[in-house]
Structure formats: C-alpha cells, structure tokens
Amino acid sequence: MYVATLAGTRYAFADLRAVMAAATPLRSGDVLAGLAAASQVERVAARYVLADLPLKAFLEEPVVPYETDEVTRLIVDGHNAAAFAPIASLTVGGLREWLLGDDADTPSLAALAPGLTPEMVAAVCKLMRNQDLIAVGRKPRPISAFRSTIGLERRLAVRLQPNHPTDDPRGVLASILDGLLLGCGDAVIGINPATDNLETARRLLDLMDGLRTRLEIPTQTCVLTHVTNSLELIGAGAPVDLAFQSIAGTQDANRSFGIDLALLAEAHAATLGQKRWVLAPHVMYFETGQGSALSAGAHHGVDQQTLEARAYAVARRFDPLLVNTVVGFIGPEYLYDGKQIRRAALEDHFCGKLLGLPMGVDVCHTNHAEADQDDMDDILTLLGVAGVAFVMGVPGADDVMLNYQSTSFHDALYARQTLNLRPAPEFEAWLRRMGLADDQGRLLDPARSGGVPRLLAALDL
Amino acid sequence: MSHRAVPSSEPDRQSDVEGLLGALRAATPARVGLGRAGAGLPTAAMLEFQLAHAKARDAVWAELDTEALRAALPGPSLVIASAAPDRRTFLLDPERGRRLDPHGAPLPQTRADLAILIADGLCAAAVQAQAPLLLRALLPRLEGWRMAPLVVARQGRVALGDAVGDALGARAVLVLLGERPGLSAADSLGAYLTWDPRPGRRDHERNCVSNIREPGGLSPPQAAEKLAWLLHEARRLGFTGVDLKDRQDAAPLMPPASPQIAPPTPHGGD
Secondary structure, three states, X not given: OEEEEEOXXXXXXXXXXXXXXXXXXXXXXXXXXXXXXXXXXXXXXXXXXXXHOEOOHHHHOOOOOOOOOHHHHHHHHXXXXXXXXXXXXXXXXXXXXXXXXXXXXXXXXXXXXXXXXXXXXHHHHHOOXXXXXXXXXXXXXXOEEXXXXXXXXXXXXXXXXXXXXXXXXXXXXXXXXXXXXXXXXXXXXXXXXXXXXXXXXXXXXXXXXXXXXXXXXXXXXXXXXXXXHHHHHHHOOOXXXXXEEEOOOOHHHHHHOOOOHHHHHHHHHHHHOOOOOOOXXXXXEEEEOOOHHXXXXXXXXXXXXXXXXXXXXXXXXXXXXXXXEEOOOOOOOOOOXXXXXXXXXXXXXXXXXXXXXXXXXXXXXXXXXXXXXXXHHHHHHHHHHHOOOEEEEEHHXXXXXXXXXXXXXXXXXXXXXXXXXXXXXXXXHHHHHOOOEOOOOOEOOHHHHOHHHHHHHHHOO | OOOOOOOOOHHHHHHHHHHHHHHHHHHOOOOOOOOOEOOEOOHHHHHHHHHHHHHHHHHHHOOOOHHHHHHHOOOOEEEEEEOOOOHHHHHHOHHHHOOEOOOOOOOOOOOOOEEEEEEOOOOHHHHHHHHHHHHHHHHHHOOOOOEOOEEEEEOOOOOHHHHHHHHHOOOEEEEEEEOOOOOOOOOOEEEEEEXXXXXXXXXXXXXXXXXXXXXXXXXXXXXXXXXXXXXXHHHXXXXXXXXXXXXXXXXXXXXXXXXXXXXXXXOOOO
C-alpha cells in the first residue's frame, strides 16, 4: 500500500502498478483498462508517491510476476548491479534531477543503461514534463550499424517505406526511387507486405537487394514479416539483411504475436549467420507501440507506457539495428488525440534511448483518431530536437497499404533542413556520388544536378 | 560505380526528370512524384491530401445502411447488433464491438460448416460496396459447404465473429468488415477467417486477407479465390492462424515438412 496525503485528503494506491498507472499523464488506453487516475489531483498524488520511491523498490517489486513472465525474468536476471551502483541510493524524483543535470552526459548514460530497468525508466518518465523528455532524451546516443550508421549526433536517418496495396514490384520500385530522390532510405528500405505469402516476400527481397547492389546504396533492406517467415526465407537462401518482429512488454502479449524469447533468439542467430553486414552485426528490426499488450488482453494491470518500456528490454537483448515505436497506429482507444500521441512519442523515445536503443519513431495517426498533419508536424519537430535516430518516409505521408498517415519524404527533408540534421554519413556520401546532394548534404534539384540521369543510367531503365 | 555517359544539357535533364516522375506516378497509387516547394509540398498536392483526409474522417463516422446491404447480398441474412450502442462508444471501447448485444434475440443453432459475418468495422461504405461482390464470387466456390444464414452487424469488430460463429454453432467463421479508411482507400474491405470460433480467440489464430477493393486493391474475385483456398486448407488442416501459411500460387520455398506461421496483419477494425 502506497499513500500520499494532499491538503488533508488521503490517496492510497494498492501496489506499485497502481501508483505507476495513476501517475501517468491521461490517455484513453489506461482509461479503457480501468487503470487511470480518477481525478487530476489523484494523478499528482501518485506522482508525489513516485517521486519519493527509492529506485531499489523496482528491483524488489516486479510489476508483472517473475515466475510467470519471461520478460520480467529477462529484466530481473539481466539487471547489471555494477552499472546501477552510481544511482542505487536515488529516489525516482532524485533520478529525474540527476538526469537533467550535467553529470548525466552521453558517456555516463551509456554506462548507466544496463543498470536501468524499464520500470525505473518508465517511472521517471512519468515525472517528466515534455521539455524534460526532450532535454534528457537528446543526451544518450546509442549507435548501431549495418551498412549505414544509425544514431550519430546531428544525423537523422529515414526508413524508406515503399508499401503497395498488392505488393506490385513496379509500384514498390516507384516509391523507392521517389524516396531516394528525396534523400531517404538510410535507416532501411523496409516494406510491410500486404499478405503473408512467402513467395511474395521472397520477390520483394530480391527486388530490393537487386536495386541496392545495382545502385551500390549503403543501406539495408527488409520485408517486415513474422520472424518465422524470415527464418524460412533465410533457409531458402533469400537475401535477408534484417529480421523484423513486432514485440511487446509481457510474455502473454508476445505470445499473441506468435513469438517468445527463444524464437527471437533463433531468428537473431540465423540472421547473424547470414553475415550480410559491413559495419557491425546489428541484424534485428523491432517495432513496438503503447497499447499492444492491452489490445492482446495481456497487460496484467500495468499501464501502457510502462509495458512499452518493458518491450525495450526485449529489444535490447538482441542488439537491434532499429527500434521503432509506431506511436499513433493503434488508434484512439489507446491514444485519443494529437496531444496524447505527442506525449507518447516523446515518452517512448526517451525510454528507449535511456535503455540504450537506437530509437526511431513512426510519427503517425489513423483516420479515426483526433489528429491531423499539424499534429504530426509538431511531433516530428519535437523529436528532431530530442535527437530521434530515425523516422519514417512514406510517399506523401499516405501509406496506401496500411491505410494510415505517417511522415513523408518531404517531412524528413523539412526536419533535416530546419534542424540542421544530416543523413547517415555513408548514405550522405552516396547521395553526393549520385549527384543528388551537395557537399553540405543539401538535396539538389534533380532537374539541375544530373542525379536523375545518373540514377536511370545505373538502373539501366 | 560504373554508369553510362550522363546527359548534361539542361533540357535533357528536365525531360529525364519529368519522364521519371511520370513513370513513377503511373506505377503506384502512392503519392509519388509530387515535386517540392523548398522542403514542403506544392500547394495543389497539399490540398489534395487535406481533401482525402477530410473524406476519410467523414467515412469513419458514416453509418451502415443495413437494409440496402441485405438487399444486395446473395442470400438470406439476419441483422444483429454488437454491445456498442453508437459510433463513439464503438471507437473508444473496442471490447463492446466484439460482444453481442446482450438484449438482442438469440441466434439459431445451425451446425453449419461456415458462418459469414458482415460488419461495418471502421468503414461502412467499404462493406456496402465490396461485400456483396466478394460474396457473389466466393459462395459458388464453396460447393458442399453447409452455410449458416449470412449475418449483418452494426458497430462490429473482428472478434464479434467469434461470438456469432459460436452462437450459430458453426465450424468456422469468416468476418468481412470495413478496414480503417486511408487517404487513397476509404473503401477497403478486410476478411478474417477463424476456425472453431469461440469468444477468447486471439489474432494469431486467424488468417487475414486485406485491402479488398476495386480498383486499386485486391479485387473481390481475386480475394474470393484466395479466401476459398484458405477455407479449403483450414478445413483440411482443422485450424487457422499462425500455422496455416498462405502458399497459394507459390512454388515451394522448402519442402513443406514443419508447421509454418503466418499471423494476420492488423489493419484496424479488430
């Protein structure tokens, strides 16, 4: 039992889960789960409780039982006490102040990451205002690499997302070329296939790999299909750079995705065995999003932001190249409007970075949420300031297969120009070689630069 | 990198660029070759996006005309309601869209091989336009299947099919419902197949065919062919979901020895 008394009124919370949930900024998913604070004052009361809580409490009271949840076991058994030692005496409120201070810099946060649990990070996140999430979120610089380097300072990479409603190869190719012309594709060229058909996945992989080798693009390609499909494709000799998987923060939610840690380990090992990387063996691409555990009926009474942070514990076990929170995809029953999506985007980026992940955000919304492009612009700008590693690039922001709105190639270009961010260095050099960008990394007008003829010549179109 | 001689004169480049952008636009419904104003969109492209978004927002809130739909269906149908009384409740409390209206009349026991539920999901217009076409193409392919009466539901999500299939006593349920409207496609149908339907079934126990619409997506006859294949496979194997792989038209990647997995992609409406 946790208690706070404010202005003579006593607020009691049954357990740590209840404190965490009540302290969370309002969002529809926690209301749906019956976990949200009953009033604004109760929400602040929970934050008072949280602020005074020693970080050690999170090691002693798992929010999901150790015995029945392998994600909890991963978190507890994998906790690095030596890394934790410098902050072991702090409370959650104390951690907030330490993170904001000058002692928390890029190297010290990198050293601290293995000592932080997702629950500690989620807790301090709940005490953070949006500006705190940005100020601290930009300090850690987790770097990953495959053929390009992700997460470097003053860089913003883009996943080129050339989805097509029927996986038509020409349609996919058109979107890829459009994205390359606009300087996108350095994080990955990654297709969400319209069906689970394995032969289609194979064709798309061959198409992308052929294009990548022909144009000598320093990037990686991926068909975002279930890990078991990737395993089978690897077995059949398909060019699988990265294994993709959606993951969540509880064992039961992962089971609803048809996965467990052992299966992820198998996929990780098989993809490593491909030895297709040039720079570093980061071969996993994970996607997450607040609300997935509740959606699967597997939230165990834990708020959606805390569960999202737990998904990052799953991700970091496998040294991923990319972790992407698809923040507004899930719908208004979990994140109702632009304000809630914005908050969640900053939270997820903050938590992922503190836990040591190369964190990207799919800044997005669906048509049944109360959000529009102005909200997306705001979120993209804030994340650019916060140092997000990569964002999505979808032609015209309109994903014609998944039927939602993400960020466009143009949006990425806007963020790079406005915030003075550059593509991944290997990709930037390629843009220059192709005549698509100048020495400053600025995109050239293709009608003047010769980039298009060069692209066409290399493609032999 | 080796490439052929690069044309250098301005007019050639201009026509190269225009030619490429035109070819890109012709190859996909995606918003490619838009041009740019600085980093931003040209005004016409920006307004086109806003118009499409406005249409999609309106589509989410449109109501299903159940009588018009029933008149277009190739067979007798029943109308039911989910436990969500209105659109707003449906959007904010998905669980209610997955349960039968507790005050509704009970469904008849049928011992059918297949029940088909047609629900509005997140886009009534998609159901109205595509479901009759799909069923006209699908039902003739199911010769020998004992069919339950078609069921039409308002404010329904995918899992409502579990309750409906269970109540009808059907061995399998096929749910056709409107996918979340996108900008280029505000009329796209999704089809979810579940063997042995009963409340509590999970997403990975279903197979999904999505983006059914014409033009621009999987046409209703194409979707019917795929669904018929999945239905026959499901009946042969006795299950759906992660262990039933879509191998229609595919040359085998490997000898089909071990069980394989293909969960549905969540396209909304579930």
